[in-house]
Structures are given as structure tokens and as C-alpha cells.
Amino acid sequence: MADLNVKLWRGDDNGGELVDYTIEAQEGEVVLDVVHRIQATQAPDLAVRWNCKAGKCGSCSAEINGKPSLMCMTRTSVFEPGETITITPMKTFPIIRDLVTDVSFNFKMLKKVPALKPKAREADGTYRMFQEDIERGQEFRKCIECFLCQNVCHVIRDHEENKTNYAGPRLFIRYADLEMHPLDTNDRLSLLQDKMGLGMCNITKCCTEVCPEHIHITDNAIIPLKERVVGDRYDPLVWLGKKIFRKSKTKVAVTE
């Protein structure tokens, strides 16, 4: 088969450049295979993350010809013959080396999520949940934490300063997972609005478009969360109810 022309971003936090590689094409390959063959034959010190090579772990996120993608799920057959394949690291996160970025922001934000607080078991010791009750949550729990949605979210992609007060789409689906969990009794809505920047998302759906798991991040997680926040704060009946009745959900103290 013909040769592939590949440009890989090589460098570290002091700067770098696109480096050209030429390598023989092979049938049925994905971009990660090509990167691995370049690593094995031409650039053994090339830094690249990967694990499962099957779209299940979310390690090999990068920007391929400018499009945020998983390298392991991008077939080389999608490119035109002779088209150069340019692979650069995710832009939103600081560079460590080559295609590897510092994604610790996401783990810090995950640490701030108030945990599930399950209700009591049924009298027979079980939890009864029905398939239709859990399907919404199962959609969110498909997330493989590739952080491509975080990478394309312009609230942080173009505004580094927002990383202190904006959790981002991955985190919003995690909050939605918990808020809509049949067993949960915690309440995170104030935290979401006041500290996690839910209001800063202006639902451009960039996150949904890049999700390799096809999770409807905007429609099924972010918009319903926004509606809950609005309902919680401005609905006079909800307000009155809060004053009169004992809340079934506990407010979570906001801690930094």
C-alpha cells in the first residue's frame, strides 16, 4: 500500500513543532496503530497515552486534523489518499510532552463532587429499581472520561481563568448522574450553580458533538440540570415547600 504522511506535534511545555513522518500504510488500521508504528520504528521516545485500543478507556484523546477524537477509533481509511494526517495534543490542557497533556484539572473537579448518599434499603434488604428508572443514569455512566468534551468546551478552551470556577461537561454529566440516581438523597444544585459554573454553559453542544460514547450531554444532562436549578430557586411553591416541610434531600456544604 502507499505511504502515509503524518505530522506529529513533538515538544514539551517549553515549546515544540510539527514533525513529519512517512510510514507505509496498512489495511484496516486506526490512527493509534500508525502512531505506535512510528514510535516502534522511528521515534521510540514519543510520548502517547493509550490503554484499551477499543474505545473503552478514553486514554488516547488527541486532535486529528483539528478534530478532537480518540486515536484508537479513527480509521485511517477515512482520510483521502495522499491526505496528510496531523495529530496534535488536546489544546485545553497543559502540555507534558508530545501528545500527552496534564489532565489533572478533571480529577481535581471530580474530587469536589459530593458523593452519592443512598436511601435506605427496602424491608427485604434489596433496592428495587426498574430498568426504565436507571436508563437515563446508565447513559451518563457510559462516560469513558476521555475529556474530549472538556477539551472542546470554549468556556475553558478559550478562557484559562475559568478553570477555577467551571467544572465542564464531563462533570455536569457526573452531577446529572447523581442528581437523577434513583437511590440518591443528596442535593448539589446550589453547588452546581454557585461554584461549578453551570450557568456559564451556553449550550452550544460542542461537547455532545465530540462525545465518542454519543452521550447527549447538553440535552439530557446540562439542560435538565439548568431547569432544576431554575425550578429550585424561583418556583414559589418549591420555595414555600422548603420553608414548611422537612426536606427529603440534604443540602451539601460547599467546601473548597
Place this chain on the structure above:
Amino acid sequence: MTDELNEIHSHDVVIIGAGGAGLRAAIEARSLGASVAVVCKSLFGKAHTVMAEGGMAAAMGNVWKEDNWRVHFRDTMRGGKMLNNYRMAELHAKEAPDRVYELEEWGALFDRTKDGLILQRDFGGHKYARLAHVGDRTGLELIRTLQQKATSMDIDVYMECKIVKLLKDSSGAVVGALGFWRNSGEFVLFKGKSFILASGGIGKSWKFTSNSWESTGDGHALAVTAGADLIDMEFVQFHPTGMVWPLSVRGLLVTEGVRGDGGVLRNSLDKRFMFNYIPEMFAAETADTEEEGDRWYEDKSNNRRPPELLPRDEVARSINSEVKAGRGSPHGGVFLDIASRRSPEYIKRRLPSMYHQFKALADVDITATAMEVGPTCHYVMGGVRVDADTAASTVDGLFAAGEVAGGMHGSNRLGGNSLSDLVVFGKRAGEFAAKRALGMTKDVEVDQAEVRLAVEEALAPFNRSQGDNPFKVQQEIQETMQNLVGIIRNQQELEQAHSEIERLKERVKQAGASTTSRRFNSAWHTALDLVSMITVSEAVAKAALLRKESRGGHTREDFPKADPEFGKINHVVRITNGEMSVKPEPLPQMTPELAEIFKDDVK
């Protein structure tokens, strides 16, 4: 200590590995009040557990009320060809249901029965539908649930850190683990009172494998180098159904759930060939006609299970034989067909990631055509020899749980028994490691000279500026193990493997770091992974040469039958004065009460 070491962390319990076993151990140890470190080679949440698909086995009896721990125990022991550590298999069968319920309480959303309970699916070797699952992405659910629980518990997670050596004090107890940050290349020392290995498997030493780059056998190698015993290393599971095409994804796992949900295996003559390979041991409980096998999915009381759901070792060997006999598929596998047997909606709902995987990577629509599949290196039954109840290794202060531990699965693991193994023995390891640590009054001392030596060893690839390409050496190890210590073995090839491994040991010592940069230098990382890979390869080849019989995940064409004498022993691998040896030791014998469960079985 040395100029190279500027970072030390002290904890009660240090856990190496952040898959299901490591995380469950961390949660247990932390809940008992221990300070806990989890050290992992990849990012948090990317461990190999994430790739588990079909489910976790636990006799909850939600679908078949006839199921109970005795049936699960019997299935597990028979699946392992009775070589399992009976006590581990017993604890596993008894405790798995509680471990599943606890995951549910921590947020796991398992698929449900009509009554709102946890749904259970059929799998090979399990008498009843027993696997709690989430479609075909159960591993992701397990790791995410444990990760989220651990994150809420003040556990310190040290990501992208490779441990290169365990350090012992003068009494022989493990007190330190030296590692380096993959990002910066700087060294870091973890001091601790108890250490738990939860580092997974060794599958990266084979060419066609379902395992990721991480599965280089680091934990096995760290343990045996520190003086711990390994057992059963000859038993390596080749999963019957890996993808065979395109070549770039050869080995990628196709879940056993496809067969559990009704998929069948066919050869190029369109025959369901598994009916020709039913072993005597399972004949009484296996259907001998297609009609009976098909009825079994709906009526388990009056029908026997189809032979496609025999234990994995049987199915893998049968596929191998069909291909060898010239009845394979175009790309050297056989056909796995669910398209002609179940509706597209059912397939997409039950097997969403298989549907996606074949569509995206092979242009195959599994709701319309059959998949091509063949055996792929998947799991090592052998591992660190542990005390069944406490998960303690034979070295003081060192525990092991999950795939890195040996004994639980005997000579062959049943599908679905791995995820449950992780949480059952992860919990036990965490509990006993924490108790040991919390009972110690003195602080631990790490020998500075040993740290210096370990740092020097780890930096050696940088001194080989003209060194060999580590990826080339890795490929040679994989070719050797694939061709000479693969699914079917013989004396001559195993002897050849030994001389190859001796040669490759020297090659490993010549592998270089490619450049002087220590920052996320993949050549350096791989050069150090090779040390683990060659150590475990030697252990597997040595034990395989000595076991002159066929049993479970060890098939000798020169000794095609199981030998009752070999059924009484485990092979114990040990390193003394730098030399690796393998010795037979008697298999622990089960209590009469447990033996009663097998009284009517065909041996």
C-alpha cells in the same frame, strides 16, 4: 539518600494498582482507619478492569432461585479442573453476592429484572444465569463505582507512577516501593507498613492479546524478585473469542456474553462444531443436539446447556482445532453468529459496545452478519501465592489480590469470576493489610543503599546510548511466547523457548532509552517493562515444561490427557540467589463437607 530521590510518601497501606482489586482494597483499608496510597501506572480509572465486558458472577439467585454458593463453588472448581485453592473458591462463592450489593449501594446501576432486582446473565461454565452486568460494559461500571467511592474517602492516588522495586528491611518485611513519575522521570519512594499488589496480569508478553500495554506482569515480577512464591504460572487463559481481523485489532476481546445471549460458533461448513468437542467431564450437563441447546435459554430445568458455553479452555482449544483442520474463516478464525438468532434490537441492547466495536473497527454489522473470532491471550490464572483468608503472600508485609494473585481459578478461570474475584479478595487484602499496619507501633526504615541501587538499575537504559530499541525487544518476546508457549505446547518448543528466553534476557539488558530526556520517555518506560515481561515469561515457560499433562489453560500435544498425579500438585516458582526454580508442592485438600459437593461427578 541519593540526589535522585527528593520525594517520599509514608502511608499505612500502599497499594500498587488501581483496578477493581486495588480500589476495593483501598476502600476497605481506609474505612478501617488506615492512611492509604494507591499507585498506578496509567491515569486513574484506565486500569484493565475497564475492559471487562460480560459481568461479575455471584450466586444471588435473582433469576434462578435454585442458585446458591455451593453451585457456584462447584462450577468454579470444575472450571479450574479441580486445581483451584478450594478455600479461595469457597470464600469467593460465598462472599460475591455481598460485594455486588455493596457496589449497588455505592451507585452502580446494574441492569434489572422485571421485579426491579439485579439482572443476571448466562456465561460459560456457570450452571445458572449468574452474572450481574451492565450491557457489555460491566468493567467500566465496576471501576467507575469504586473510583468514585474511593475519591470520596480521602485516599491518596498517585497516578502515572511506575514501581520498579520493593524494598525490604533487615527482618525481611517489605517496607518500601521505589517508583518514578512517568511524566517527569523523577523518582519517588513510598514507605509503608503493608503493601498490596493489585497490578493485574501478564498478557502483553504474547503477540495476540486482549491485554493493554500495562499488563507486563510488574506485580508478578516485583513479588518473585522480592522473594515471594508464585504458583500455577503455566496456566494462561486464551479467551476463545478475540477479533481476528483487521490485523490491527487482532486479539481484541469479543465478550462471552455474545454466546451467553444466544450466539453460536460455526465453521466454514456452517456446522456448529462445538457438538464434536464435548469432554466427558461435562457430557452429563451439556446438550447433544442443537434443539436441546436452543431450548435451554428459556427452560433450564428440562434442558442442558449448549456446548458453546463450555468453559473457555475447552472452547478455545476446539476453535484452534477447527482452524488447524482447514475449516476456519477467511482470516483464520471461526464464525460467531448471533445475527441469525436474535433480533437487531435485542443485540444492540444487550451488546452495545460489541456492536459499536465491530461497526467502527471492522465495518461489520453484527446484527446482520457473523463475526470472525479466534483465541486471544487474555488472563493468567497463576500468580502470587497467597493465604486464602488474608491475601498475605509468603513475604512479610506483602499482600496480593486480583489477577496478580494465584490459586483462586486453578487451571482455568470461568468468565465472570474475575470481577467478583477482584472485589472479594480486594476487600480481604485491604482488611488484613490495614490490620497489620495499624497493629504496628514502630515506623519503618528503608535501607538507603538499596534505594541507591534500585535508582541506578532504573536509570541504566540511559547509559546505553547505542542501546537496542526496546519496542523491537518487546516484539521478540511476544513472538517467542506466542509461537513457543502459546495455546498448544510441546516439549521441543518449550525447550526452544527456554534458550530464546536466555538470549532475550541479554537483549533486555541492552535496551536503551533512545534519548536523554526523562520526561514521558516511552522508550525508557518500555525498557523497564521488559524486565517484568522477561521475568514472567521465564516463569511461565519453566512451569509449562514441567507439567507433562494437559489441564485447563495448559495444553501439551505430547501429553494430551490430564494426569491424576499432576492434579495433586501446584508448581511453585521462586527466585533464590538470582536463580529461578520451579518445584511441585501438594495441592491443599478440601474439607469432607466441601468434597461432598462433588461426590457424583465424573472426574
